[in-house]
Every structure is written in structure tokens, then in C-alpha cells.
Amino acid sequence: MSDGASTAATPPAYVPDYGNEAERLTPVELPEQTAAYRIVMPGILQTGVDTVLAMSRKSSLWPMTFGLACCAIEMIGTFMSNHDLDRFGIVPWPSPRQSDVMIVSGTVTKKMAPAIKLLYEQMPNPKYVISMGACATNGGPYTEYDRVLQGVDKIIPVDVYVPGCPPRPESLLDGFLALQAKIMEEKGTVG
């Protein structure tokens, strides 16, 4: 099968066909969220309610544990008695329907991305996202690999990034405290 030239017959070029992947990986849409009391209550009372709401929300963050990979083990370790998260009011909750914060712990592959988007949408507002570990932050050790989403913030909005591979439980705890500070900071602007 020689052309007579120096090169042999070239094999067919490799053209990847990604199918419907582009629409599966579009970021989640974030419509406006408003609470009814903003319309009903006079402004002077709203600040008091805002403060109370922010304090109660930060004191009772129920994470939807979304353990994908190795970071899940550290997250479980943070929930356990040695680095107890329950003392902060943080109760792990497997269902998105009653949870406040989603801890994306582990590598987000492109196959998993539509599930993450759907679960994020199924959480009731106000909701927060903690991106735990290097993989969820920017792809981590799988940098440049095609099948790994380079950071979960490409599909859902992230509030706190916790670096580490995996982050120690104290780091995740610090992430939660940072989230609590953030909730208190933005109390007038949520909903």
C-alpha cells in the first residue's frame, strides 16, 4: 500500500464527535430570587428580619453531601466526632430538598455534570455551594484532561473554594466558617 513516496498511506485522521455534550455542559440558569417579605414589610423592619434570617441561616447550614471522590472521605471525616461539624449546626443531609449548601467534593467529570446541575436546581433557595478540593476548584490533578470538567464553577455558581488535595478537615471547617461570614456579609442582598 505504498504511494511510492516516503510516507506510507496515512490512516484516517482522528476527528472526535462530541454529540450533545455542549448543551449538557451549559451553566445553570439563575433566575431572580425574591422573598415575599421584601414586598410586604416596610424597609425599617426588613433590616432586623435580614439580620435574624442571616444569623439563623448561617447557624443551621445543612449540607447536601455530594461526595464524588477522595475528598468525600475527608468530608466524612469532618462530620465525624473528631472534627465535629454538628456543633456548628451542620447536619449532613443526603437529599437536595431540605439542604442549604452543596459540598462538591471530588472530581467532576463531564458525565456527572448534568446531574450536578439538576441537583443544584432541586435545592431550595437560598442555597450555597462549597467547592471542596482541587478537582472541584479547577480540575486539580486532571488539569487539561478532556473528560474532567475543569472546575465545578463552570456549571454552578460557587461561594467558597476550599483548596487542598484533599483538604484537611480543618480546612473544610475553615471553609464553612468563611461561608458563615459570607452569609452575614450579604444579608440584605439575598432574596
Place this chain on the structure above:
Amino acid sequence: MSFYDTWSAVLIAAIAGFVLVFTALVGARLLGPFARERGKGVSYECGMLPVGRNWAQVHVRYYLFAIMFLIFDVETIFIFPWAVTFLDLPEFAFWYMFTFIVVLGAGLLYAWRRGVLEWR
């Protein structure tokens, strides 16, 4: 305690229950921000889209459980007032109830021999 003391306690408990639940629901409606996202109403199936109908069919063999429960539950309801006022009743009341229970026990024996109590 008099009649009014006991039943007013029940009234206060009922009102407190209603107020608590009502406050929680109304509070959630007022204070919670709501965003109309596309996926929010989808049934939860661990991030996957649900497959199949959301009505699960219960096998008709469960009707046996329903019937057996109904019969013996009604029997129990008849026994309760008898048991509460047992000591004030004349002696033959015991034998009346005994007969009642024996008759229903015969029904239980019949069901047992028919294999109703076995899971098929």
C-alpha cells in the same frame, strides 16, 4: 380535675399545634426567597431524570392485610370500653366478651388454615 380543666388543656394543646404549624408554613412562604428554576420541580432521583411513572402499583395481594387489619382493629375498638370499665361491670359481661373474642378467634383460625397468614 373537673371536666373543664382536662378539656381546656386539650384545647390549648390543639391551638398551640395549629399555631406552630401555621406559623412555620406562613413563615416559610413569606421569608424564603424563591427562584423559578427549570429543574426544581423534577422528581428527585439522585440527579438523574426519573424513568417510569411516579405511581407505583401495589400488588393486589395486600388486600388481605387490609381486611385482616380492619376486622381485628374493629374488634380492638370494641374491647377498649369494656376493658376500661371492667371492674364496674357485672360478672356475665366477662363471658359476653369472652364469647365475642372466641367467635373472632375462630375466624382467625379459619384464616390461618386458609393460608392467609403466609406470604405468597
Place this chain on the structure above:
Amino acid sequence: MSGGAPADEPAIATIVRERLPDVPFEVSQTKTYADLRVSPAHFLALATGLRNDPELAFDLLRNVVALDMEEEGLQAKYQLYSFRHGHALQLTVPAPLADPSIPTLTGLYPAADWHEREAAEMVGLVFSGHPDPRNLLLEEDLRIHPLRKAHPLQKAEILQGIEDGPPGVEV
């Protein structure tokens, strides 16, 4: 001995040469396995012989690995083990890029079913005669081979420092 086998060949390769003299293969030794390199045309005959012969009796297909050797083509490596005799072997089957087709082993080893599906989707090998050639790990509508060297990489995501501004904003 047929084929002029060299003297420092691993023992299992010698036994295979004796029992299956009609199949040509080349022998080499890796750290853990004796490796037999056979062409796709003779591969099924060799695998059948390895499994059915009572002296060899390789009844366990431990692993199937698929490699992209760039210009040389694609390669599939099969690691076999024998419960009866306790010996192990590795088969290397090279397949050129122009025709990356290897006969399937699902008739001999049912375990090859999923291994070959994964090899097919990750590297692009085609296993002729496979009963269910769908994607195993990738999504159904993807026709890509991510473990090929030619598969494009994504842009590296550098997380900016505070002074660089939020992602997506040119500072």
C-alpha cells in the same frame, strides 16, 4: 524446537511453543509477565489454544489494556492466568491505525465483554464479532477516544490570585 527459540526464553513461552507450534509469536519479558506478541490474524487461534490446552489451561482473563502507540498503531494487551497451573502470561496484539481491528475474545472469556468495550471507546480499537459494541463508560452519544495521544486537551485552568480579578474578567 520449532522456530529456533532463544535459550533465555521464559519457561511458559517454551511450553506454549511446544503445545501450539502453528502460531507464530515473539517473546519478551516484562517485569511481571512473559509477553507474547502475536498479530491479530493469529490472535484468536493462540487464545483458543491457550485456553483449551490442558497443559496451559489459561482460564482467567485478568485484564485487557489498550494503548495508543502513535505511529506504530494501537495495541491491546491481554493478561491471562491459569488457576490449574498457577502460571500467568501477557499477550500483546498490535493493530495498525488504518485498520485497528482485533478479533473479540468474548466467545472464550465472557469477562472480555466489558474490557473490550472500554478499550474500544478509550482508544478506538474495533473488536470484530463483539456482541454489544456500545460505549461503556462514556456517554452514549460520544464518538471520541479520550486516551489517544491525538485527542485534544483542554486549556489549563489557572486560578487567579486576588489581584487578578474574578474569572472571566480581563484585568
